[in-house]
Amino acid sequence: MIKKLWKENKGFTLIEIVITTVVLATISIPLLAYFSESMRHSARTKQQQNAVVAAQDAVEELKNASFSLDNDKVADPSAAPKASWTVASPLPSAPAAYDMYKNYTVNGSSYNVVAHVTPKKSVNNVYNGSNGLYDRNLSYSKAIIPSMDSNKDLISTETAQYLSDAKLYYGGLYSTYCKDNKGTVVKDTTKVNTTTIGNHLKRKIVVNIKPGASTGKIIATVTYEYSYVKDASDKYPDAILTAHPDPYKVDIAKQSIDADKFENIFIFYKPDTKNDEVEIKGSTLASTLGVANMKLYLVAENSVANSLATPGDRSDPDIIVRDMTYSMKVSTDTNLTGTVTKAYTNLCASGHDEIASSGNVSTVMQKDGSGNYTLITTEDSNRLVDITVSVYKDKGGSYPFDESDKLASVDGNKVQ
Numbered sequence: 001m002i003k004k005l006w007k008e009n010k011g012f013t014l015i016e017i018v019i020t021t022v023v024l025a026t027i028s029i030p031l032l033a034y035f036s037e038s039m040r041h042s043a044r045t046k047q048q049q050n051a052v053v054a055a056q057d058a059v060e061e062l063k064n065a066s067f068s069l070d071n072d073k074v075a076d077p078s079a080a081p082k083a084s085w086t087v088a089s090p091l092p093s094a095p096a097a098y099d100m101y102k103n104y105t106v107n108g109s110s111y112n113v114v115a116h117v118t119p120k121k122s123v124n125n126v127y128n129g130s131n132g133l134y135d136r137n138l139s140y141s142k143a144i145i146p147s148m149d150s151n152k153d154l155i156s157t158e159t160a161q162y163l164s165d166a167k168l169y170y171g172g173l174y175s176t177y178c179k180d181n182k183g184t185v186v187k188d189t190t191k192v193n194t195t196t197i198g199n200h201l202k203r204k205i206v207v208n209i210k211p212g213a214s215t216g217k218i219i220a221t222v223t224y225e226y227s228y229v230k231d232a233s234d235k236y237p238d239a240i241l242t243a244h245p246d247p248y249k250v251d252i253a254k255q256s257i258d259a260d261k262f263e264n265i266f267i268f269y270k271p272d273t274k275n276d277e278v279e280i281k282g283s284t285l286a287s288t289l290g291v292a293n294m295k296l297y298l299v300a301e302n303s304v305a306n307s308l309a310t311p312g313d314r315s316d317p318d319i320i321v322r323d324m325t326y327s328m329k330v331s332t333d334t335n336l337t338g339t340v341t342k343a344y345t346n347l348c349a350s351g352h353d354e355i356a357s358s359g360n361v362s363t364v365m366q367k368d369g370s371g372n373y374t375l376i377t378t379e380d381s382n383r384l385v386d387i388t389v390s391v392y393k394d395k396g397g398s399y400p401f402d403e404s405d406k407l408a409s410v411d412g413n414k415v416q
Contacts, residue, residue: 051407166226
């Protein structure tokens with residue numbers, strides 16, 4: 001019996017071996033592919049992590065570097081060593097952004113690192129006429145205003161869009177007028193255009209304080225009104241202004257505030273017209289509203305007076321140069337007489353008083369010891385330089401590196 005079974009034990013047939021091999025291959029090939037992809041993913045993840053580490057290290061290196069990142073400083077061969085950073089050429093004139101780059105090694109892996117540096121401008125930066133650059137290694141002063149709280153303060157901030165929309169409004173009226181009177185009127189864009197219209201616009205900032213729906217509440221609003229003011233040489237048709245006497249209006253802010261807590265009015269605006277006015281008015285007597293002892297903060301943003309401007313200032317798109325004859329009128333109506341007990345502004349030009357305030361405001365306009373208007377006080381403040389560090393695969397190429405090889409980016413800034 002045993003002998004018979006032994007003789008019948010012939011092993012696996014060829015067909016069985018082939019089938020088994022196919023089954024094993026079907027199972028093992030996907031498994032091998034999975035493990036291979038897993039290993040590649042792990043390598044990519046490690047590469048990404050190394051790139052982030054390189055970017056963060058580079059940001060910290062530049063933040064703590066002893067040398068200045070201003071354009072004219074990094075271009076100066078006599079300046080402090082740049083710690084193996086190479087400044088990309090050509091270097092733009094200050095204060096435009098530029099690149100620095102170097103090779104960085106993390107955990108044995110090599111990367112190309114690029115730092116995109118943007119020196120930040122200050123309003124009263126110092127222009128050096130001898131070299132045509134800004135001396136940006138100097139600190140500058142900024143106005144100190146109290147913290148703002150919408151529960152007790154009226155806050156309004158202007159954008160350039162408001163003036164742009166006002167120009168388009170009056171430009172549209174002119175185009176329509178010429179179209180409707182094409183038999184007698186010829187459109188002349190050399191004499192009437194957005195530039196000439198802007199030169200004739202007057203801005204009026206109206207602060208209106210009125211009773212709210214609830215007892216003890218007031219509603220405070222800010223509206224900008226743009227009016228067209230003609231002069232003797234102006235070619236803008238009188239008929240348009242006669243047919244449209246109302247100014248172009250933009251509602252800026254509206255807040256509900258407890259009357260007995262109403263403290264401050266903050267107006268941040270861009271003095272890019274020749275004549276401005278702030279009018280604070282109330283539909284009810286201040287004593288009835290319960291409003292008293294308010295402070296007004298009138299801040300002309302990013303501006304420098306024409307009499308104080310240099311050629312460099314005038315060409316800087318981020319600085320607004322106030323016209324030589326710029327004036328700001330500040331007033332309150334009789335309902336709110338005596339309500340504004342202190343008023344602060346940064347409007348002041350050498351030899352030119354830009355404030356034309358009414359009697360009930362002029363007595364509370366705050367001035368420094370030299371007789372200049374001031375926003376309470378100022379403090380020295382260091383500028384910031386924005387830094388964006390990008391890390392690329394090191395493929396042996398040269399700057400600029402292929403964006404498809406970028407692995408990571410990290411933002412930071414440096415105090416100078």
